[in-house]
Amino acid sequence: MEDVAAFAAALDRVRRQAGLSYRQLADRALYSHPHLIRATSGKHLPTWDVAAAYLTGCGVPMDLLPVWRRRWQQASRDPRDIVGLLENAQNLEDLGTAVAALTRPRSLRALEQQSGIPRATIQAWLQGTRLPGRDRLDHLVRSVGATPAERTAVANAVDRLATGRDRVGRAPVSSARVRSGRLRPAPAA
Numbered sequence: 001m002e003d004v005a006a007f008a009a010a011l012d013r014v015r016r017q018a019g020l021s022y023r024q025l026a027d028r029a030l031y032s033h034p035h036l037i038r039a040t041s042g043k044h045l046p047t048w049d050v051a052a053a054y055l056t057g058c059g060v061p062m063d064l065l066p067v068w069r070r071r072w073q074q075a076s077r078d079p080r081d082i083v084g085l086l087e088n089a090q091n092l093e094d095l096g097t098a099v100a101a102l103t104r105p106r107s108l109r110a111l112e113q114q115s116g117i118p119r120a121t122i123q124a125w126l127q128g129t130r131l132p133g134r135d136r137l138d139h140l141v142r143s144v145g146a147t148p149a150e151r152t153a154v155a156n157a158v159d160r161l162a163t164g165r166d167r168v169g170r171a172p173v174s175s176a177r178v179r180s181g182r183l184r185p186a187p188a189a
Contacts, residue, residue, distance in 0.1 A: 005042035007075035011054055012040040018058040029057030045075055048105065076105050086153035093128030095157050099137070100126045102154075103144050115143040134158045 015025055022033040029036060031053055039046035039054055046054070051072050052065060060068070085098035103111055103126075108119040115122075117140055124130035125137065132140075134155055141154050 004045045004075050007045065007051075007071060008040045008042035010071070011046075011051065014055060014058045014060060015040070020058060025054065025057045029053040045072070048072055073105060083149050083153045086150070086157045089157045089161065091128065092131055092161060095132075095161060096126045096128035098157070099132075099141065099154070102141055102146055102150060106144065111140065111144070115140045131161060132158060134162075 015022075018025075020028075022036050025036055026033040031050060035050065036054055038044070039050050048069060051068065055065065055068055056062070082098055082102050085094070085101060089095045089098055106114070108123055111117070111122050112119045117136060121130070121132075121136075122140065125132045125140075137154055137158055138151060141151055146154070
């Protein structure tokens, strides 16, 4: 799996092979040269729009952009971080954050088309307002190319939250409880 620094280095190699300075590339890509320099710093992943403009400015053919987009998508997530988020998820909001990181950078519409699961359902999962069924969530994460470790961590997090227990058997931290797959306010004490 490609990381941000490797993606940035690949972009920079393309620029150098095209024989362009950052200023020359800025004229072609219609982004400022400092912006393009940041895209190859390796500290932050550029947006896809910046990466695509960078590549086309370097003369990369349009038919190769889907290959680069897949590389960009791989660089946009670090599976170790996602597994850690899932292992530490203590409530539906935490689970939603981890699943959102796993499905990034796809839109709700793209996720719906890819998985067949309605956008509203996916949105509720990502916002942490609805507990996903284990099989349906597995279908979603499998459709976006989750690794076996990520799929296992997702299943464990859903099971843990469904039983109302965290990793060490304590009651959930959240002030809400789950009933019928939707969050309900906890009764007043």
